[in-house]
Amino acid sequence: MRRSKSSLLAVAVSIGLAASACSSTKHTTDKSGGTGGTSASSAGGSSSTGTAKAYKQGGTLTISNEQGQTWPCAFNPFNASNNVEANGFIYEPLVYVNTLQNAKETPMLASGYQWNADKTQITFTVRDGVKWSDGQPLTADDVAFTFNLMKQTPSTDLYTLWSGAGLTDVKATGNQVTLTFKQNAQVYFYQFANLVTIVPKHIWSTGDAAAHPDTWPNEHPVGSGPYTVNCSPNNMDYKANPNYWQPGKPYVTTVEYPAYLDNQPANQDLASGKAQWGSQFITGIKPFYLNKSQDNHTWSPPVLNVALVPNLDPSHKATSQLGVRQALAYAIDKAKVSAIGEDGQQPPANQSGIVTPTFEKYNDAAAVSAAGYDKPDLDKAKAALASAGYSPANPLNLTVIAVQGYTDWDASIAVIKDELKGIGINLTASSLTMQTYDDKLYKGDYDLAYVGQPAGGPTPYYELREWLHSANTAPIGQSASAGNFERYQNKDVDKLLDSYATASDTDQVSIIKQIEGYLIKDVPIIPVTESVDWFQYNTKDFGGWPTQDNPYAQPAAFNFPDNEQVLLNLYYKPAQQ
Amino acid sequence: MRYLLRRVGFFLLTLWAALTLNFFLPHFMPGSPINSLRAATRGRVPDAELEKILASYGFKPNANIFSQYLDYLGKMLTGDFGVSTGGSSLGQPVSKLIGQSLPWTLGLVGVTTVLAFILGSLVGTVAAWRRGGVVDSVLPSVFVVTSALPYFVVGLFLILFFAIDNTWLPSSFNYDNTIVPGFSPGFIGSVMQHAVLPAATLLITSIGGWVLTMRNNMITTLAEDYIRMGRAKGLSDRRVMYNYAARNAFLPNLSGFAMSIGFVLTGAILVERIFNYPGLGYQLYNAVNSIDYPMMQALFLLFTVAVLGAILVCDLLTVWLDPRTRAEG
Numbered sequence: 094m095r096r097s098k099s100s101l102l103a104v105a106v107s108i109g110l111a112a113s114a115c116s117s118t119k120h121t122t123d124k125s126g127g128t129g130g131t132s133a134s135s136a137g138g139s140s141s142t143g144t145a146k147a148y149k150q151g152g153t154l155t156i157s158n159e160q161g162q163t164w165p166c167a168f169n170p171f172n173a174s175n176n177v178e179a180n181g182f183i184y185e186p187l188v189y190v191n192t193l194q195n196a197k198e199t200p201m202l203a204s205g206y207q208w209n210a211d212k213t214q215i216t217f218t219v220r221d222g223v224k225w226s227d228g229q230p231l232t233a234d235d236v237a238f239t240f241n242l243m244k245q246t247p248s249t250d251l252y253t254l255w256s257g258a259g260l261t262d263v264k265a266t267g268n269q270v271t272l273t274f275k276q277n278a279q280v281y282f283y284q285f286a287n288l289v290t291i292v293p294k295h296i297w298s299t300g301d302a303a304a305h306p307d308t309w310p311n312e313h314p315v316g317s318g319p320y321t322v323n324c325s326p327n328n329m330d331y332k333a334n335p336n337y338w339q340p341g342k343p344y345v346t347t348v349e350y351p352a353y354l355d356n357q358p359a360n361q362d363l364a365s366g367k368a369q370w371g372s373q374f375i376t377g378i379k380p381f382y383l384n385k386s387q388d389n390h391t392w393s394p395p396v397l398n399v400a401l402v403p404n405l406d407p408s409h410k411a412t413s414q415l416g417v418r419q420a421l422a423y424a425i426d427k428a429k430v431s432a433i434g435e436d437g438q439q440p441p442a443n444q445s446g447i448v449t450p451t452f453e454k455y456n457d458a459a460a461v462s463a464a465g466y467d468k469p470d471l472d473k474a475k476a477a478l479a480s481a482g483y484s485p486a487n488p489l490n491l492t493v494i495a496v497q498g499y500t501d502w503d504a505s506i507a508v509i510k511d512e513l514k515g516i517g518i519n520l521t522a523s524s525l526t527m528q529t530y531d532d533k534l535y536k537g538d539y540d541l542a543y544v545g546q547p548a549g550g551p552t553p554y555y556e557l558r559e560w561l562h563s564a565n566t567a568p569i570g571q572s573a574s575a576g577n578f579e580r581y582q583n584k585d586v587d588k589l590l591d592s593y594a595t596a597s598d599t600d601q602v603s604i605i606k607q608i609e610g611y612l613i614k615d616v617p618i619i620p621v622t623e624s625v626d627w628f629q630y631n632t633k634d635f636g637g638w639p640t641q642d643n644p645y646a647q648p649a650a651f652n653f654p655d656n657e658q659v660l661l662n663l664y665y666k667p668a669q670q
Numbered sequence: 671m672r673y674l675l676r677r678v679g680f681f682l683l684t685l686w687a688a689l690t691l692n693f694f695l696p697h698f699m700p701g702s703p704i705n706s707l708r709a710a711t712r713g714r715v716p717d718a719e720l721e722k723i724l725a726s727y728g729f730k731p732n733a734n735i736f737s738q739y740l741d742y743l744g745k746m747l748t749g750d751f752g753v754s755t756g757g758s759s760l761g762q763p764v765s766k767l768i769g770q771s772l773p774w775t776l777g778l779v780g781v782t783t784v785l786a787f788i789l790g791s792l793v794g795t796v797a798a799w800r801r802g803g804v805v806d807s808v809l810p811s812v813f814v815v816t817s818a819l820p821y822f823v824v825g826l827f828l829i830l831f832f833a834i835d836n837t838w839l840p841s842s843f844n845y846d847n848t849i850v851p852g853f854s855p856g857f858i859g860s861v862m863q864h865a866v867l868p869a870a871t872l873l874i875t876s877i878g879g880w881v882l883t884m885r886n887n888m889i890t891t892l893a894e895d896y897i898r899m900g901r902a903k904g905l906s907d908r909r910v911m912y913n914y915a916a917r918n919a920f921l922p923n924l925s926g927f928a929m930s931i932g933f934v935l936t937g938a939i940l941v942e943r944i945f946n947y948p949g950l951g952y953q954l955y956n957a958v959n960s961i962d963y964p965m966m967q968a969l970f971l972l973f974t975v976a977v978l979g980a981i982l983v984c985d986l987l988t989v990w991l992d993p994r995t996r997a998e999g
Contacts, residue, residue: 155848162757165758167761173715175759250719251714307723308753327845353843354842529701548713575717651712
């Protein structure tokens with residue numbers, strides 16, 4: 094049993110020697126030879142995003158976006174829970190639609206398209222010369238196969254094109270693919286052209302992929318996009334696809350996407366410059382991030398509303414009265430909530446329900462100020478509350494539900510609570526776990542809820558339809574998860590929303606403005622702030638980022654297919670000399 | 671022999687009861703996997719479609735709960751754990767997810783438990799031997815305090831001091847994710863570095879228990895006649911302390927240790943959560959948050975079997991070590 098100290102030491106030393114002799118530590122950011130100066134062909138006439146200048150390739154970019162889990166290393170674009178890791182990097186849509194530039198379109202895998210007169214049929218021309226990353230050509234057959242796969246296996250039809258949008262037939266002829274719908278399908282263009290990504294038929298029509306296209310893990314994806322991937326649970330390593338159809342692109346040869354389980358380390362890597370592309374909320378962004386380096390920037394464009402949602406069902410006596418809702422809308426100082434609660438990073442919202450400046454042309458600012466909702470007005474709030482029978486002497490007690498751990502929401506609600514106290518409303522905040530919160534919100538078991546509408550589209554129509562159309566609601570006790578949590582029902586608004594699909598562009602703006610009138614008149618929801626695409630970027634080594642002046646794509650790394658546009662525009666500065 | 675059969679029978683009965691609880695308790699939780707999947711898809715996919723997706727991964731919310739239960743029992747017995755239905759791990763085989771995180775938990779919590787046990791027993795032995803000495807008057811009282819501190823308080827203080835006020839040590843994750851995993855000094859060093867704070871948290875909070883029980887056992891043992899006999903024979907202090915006293919005082923601690931090994935898998939949920947350490951505890955936290963039934967069921971099964979197995983082994987060890995238990999059976 095006895096062992097002298099010296100022999101133990103010898104063992105320890107020999108282990109150390111063996112370890113160091115075995116291999117040297119490899120870092121993902123190590124530069125392998127030859128990434129410096131591959132010259133990009135400047136003859137690439139197909140530069141899709143309008144940047145005329147071609148750049149040389151090189152560089153390693155690191156994305157810092159907290160996911161709360163290690164990477165699954167599965168790249169099935171039909172797996173709704175993690176296809177953001179495949180789409181944009183590996184798989185591409187037919188046409189990219191930019192929400193931030195009035196639905197401006199950029200042809201991707203389709204070089205063009207043609208609607209028929211009543212917009213029930215659309216014919217895409219599939220781009221020539223596109224190759225999959227295994228070298229096989231991409232054809233119209235692949236496109237038709239992708240859409241027909243969704244018909245065959247309904248659980249891959251993520252955007253319910255066959256079951257909801259009325260798609261009836263998809264056919265390929267030559268280099269063209271024709272989609273036929275039951276009715277005018279204009280409003281679904283965003284989904285089928287922009288969100289659906291195209292998969293290769295020669296991979297997906299055989300073996301496990303063909304048997305279970307919905308659950309197949311697809312660990313070694315073959316796509317047409319700008320990158321290919323090597324994955325470990327702690328890091329995804331994207332390499333430039335040499336077969337990519339836009340010559341010379343992508344300019345950045347390697348993209349690292351490490352897994353972060355928490356905001357704090359993710360933010361720390363951004364602040365230190367270890368990661369250059371950030372996509373989550375940073376508390377106190379000025380001292381923590383912006384002041385650390387003059388190369389650190391942030392620009393978070395607003396896309397959706399965060400609103401105080403009253404329960405409109407008559408069983409909720411207070412909040413179903415217009416006076417109470419008006420009082421809430423008049424009393425809340427949205428600018429103050431934005432400044433204190435959201436650290437100034439989410440702009441104040443409009444009672445018209447239009448997110449500005451993103452959708453400025455739809456916003457009826459005159460109507461908002463005519464109704465007095467452009468700035469807080471405590472006198473009007475008191476008068477409105479009095480009409481419902483409440484006053485500071487006879488205060489109204491309300492509880493607002495929110496999600497536990499959303500510290501910015503807690504701070505915002507605290508500001509709102511202060512403002513409401515003056516007019517005679519005692520607000521109590523109730524922070525619930527995500528699951529309980531969702532349950533109460535969808536089933537209508539609340540008086541007030543603090544809600545961020547999760548998804549929209551390239552015009553305000555998509556978000557307003559979710560909030561207001563009676564088809565998206567349900568009786569109290571049943572799940573209304575489609576967006577009309579407040580249980581708003583108004584036949585006139587339904588009619589307006591339904592007429593939008595077939596209207597001309599100018600008529601669409603006027604339809605939206607009429608709907609805004611109802612938001613101002615009925616106050617079904619009280620938009621407080623505008624939720625944004627979190628975006629932080631470092632310009633020391635990388636250029637070509639989307640900015641306020643050139644918002645060519647939604648900038649958060651988790652937004653597909655916008656992420657592809659960003660990836661195609663970024664370039665590595667040191668390689669340009 | 672009858673005693674042994676009774677122990678094994680008891681083990682099986684407890685296992686069944688635990689399995690049943692493991693099935694029904696998660697199903698009584700509020701919420702649904704659909705909610706977490708909706709969040710993972712950022713609301714772009716309608717609910718009806720989410721249900722179809724979950725169904726294709728084997729999720730059957732509308733099936734009869736008892737047929738689900740029987741189905742579940744069969745699957746647990748055959749070791750078919752299915753695929754995860756939670757949030758962003760949808761479609762990952764549960765066994766693969768567990769396989770990824772098990773080594774990290776075993777490495778971190780297992781090593782720390784053994785270390786705490788050995789160090790604690792040593793300190794306890796020395797403290798009792800030199801009763802009233804420096805070691806005895808300082809350490810046990812310090813450890814009474816540290817063992818009463820909750821994991822998360824210690825963890826947060828360590829992070830505050832070592833990772834935020836001074837950036838000496840990383841406070842999150844299992845290794846620097848810019849390093850490509852492999853048998854290289856940088857990788858191993860990084861793993862060690864990332865393990866320091868969570869391991870310290872576990873050590874600080876668990877060592878006290880071992881110190882105190884060992885010390886008290888030692889004191890009782892030291893009063894025995896055979897110790898006095900050893901001394902009278904003129905044996906060295908060291909020999910009496912380790913071979914006569916500690917060896918006997920050690921027995922109760924050993925059975926406690928067997929049990930704590932069983933709890934290795936379960937005991938570190940808070941620590942793994944605080945340090946974002948991707949082990950089993952972290953997986954359980956995620957699974958509960960996203961109502962991931964298959965993942966929860968597999969993890970609970972693992973935890974139950976580990977604890978029950980350790981107790982069974984402990985029982986068997988006692989039978990082997992202590993003749994009195996055999997006589998009673």
